[in-house]
Amino acid sequence: MSTKKSKDKFVHTPSGVMRVEWADKTKSRMRRVDQRTIDRYMLDGKVTIAQHGAANWYYNLALMAQASPHVVSQIGKMRVGTSKPVISNKQAEARLVLGKVEDFIKSKTSPDYLSVMRNVVVYDESMREQQKKYGGGVRRHGLVMLRDALNELEKVMGKYARYI
Numbered sequence: 503m504s505t506k507k508s509k510d511k512f513v514h515t516p517s518g519v520m521r522v523e524w525a526d527k528t529k530s531r532m533r534r535v536d537q538r539t540i541d542r543y544m545l546d547g548k549v550t551i552a553q554h555g556a557a558n559w560y561y562n563l564a565l566m567a568q569a570s571p572h573v574v575s576q577i578g579k580m581r582v583g584t585s586k587p588v589i590s591n592k593q594a595e596a597r598l599v600l601g602k603v604e605d606f607i608k609s610k611t612s613p614d615y616l617s618v619m620r621n622v623v624v625y626d627e628s629m630r631e632q633q634k635k636y637g638g639g640v641r642r643h644g645l646v647m648l649r650d651a652l653n654e655l656e657k658v659m660g661k662y663a664r665y666i
Contacts, residue, residue, distance in 0.1 A: 512545070519545055539626050548645055553652040557623045559659055563603070564624045567596035599662045603655065610654045611647075618644055619651035 512535065513520045519536040536542050540561075544554040607616045618640060621627040633641035640647075 539628050540623055543622075543645075543648075549649060549652065552656060553649060556652050556655045556659055557619075559663075560603070560619070560655055561623050563596055563600050563662075564620075566593060567600045568593060603658055603662060606658045607651055607654050610657075611650055614638075615647045615651040615654075618647045619655070622648055 511521070513522060513532070520532040521535050522530055523533050524530050536545055540549065540554060540557045543549045544551065549557070604616055604620075607619070617636075618632065621632055622629075627635075629641050629644040632644060
């Protein structure tokens with residue numbers, strides 16, 4: 503079933519920002535669009551739509567490479583079975599591409615820029631949380647660092663687009 507996005511951009515409700523999508527001529531549904539930190543930055547105008555798209559591409563690449571955080575219970579990471587995990591070819595390719603993309607961003611900006619981008623996009627940390635953890639000028643300069651890293655990501659994204 504294909505869905506059409508509404509011509510109205512966003513609907514602000516007390517529970518969050520929603521977008522109306524039409525599944526059929528008579529059936530509509532609301533989809534929440536402000537769940538992650540990068541989504542809120544896009545809605546606030548702190549990052550552009552193109553940068554948001556690059557962030558989503560990077561997030562999907564990290565998910566495919568299984569570099570994203572796992573669900574953690576109160577007693578720690580849940581382990582199932584005792585055998586070693588099997589890595590598929592697609593996951594191995596995604597890990598290689600993720601390494602190349604991150605090396606490109608580090609070479610064009612700095613490791614700090616990559617760290618800020620990774621923490622916001624993959625680990626869903628705000629600038630305030632990063633300031634508490636890592637210190638430095640992340641809170642003041644973090645959005646500039648994030649935007650610069652996402653701009654560099656946009657440049658290299660087309661080269662590796664076939665992997666996602």
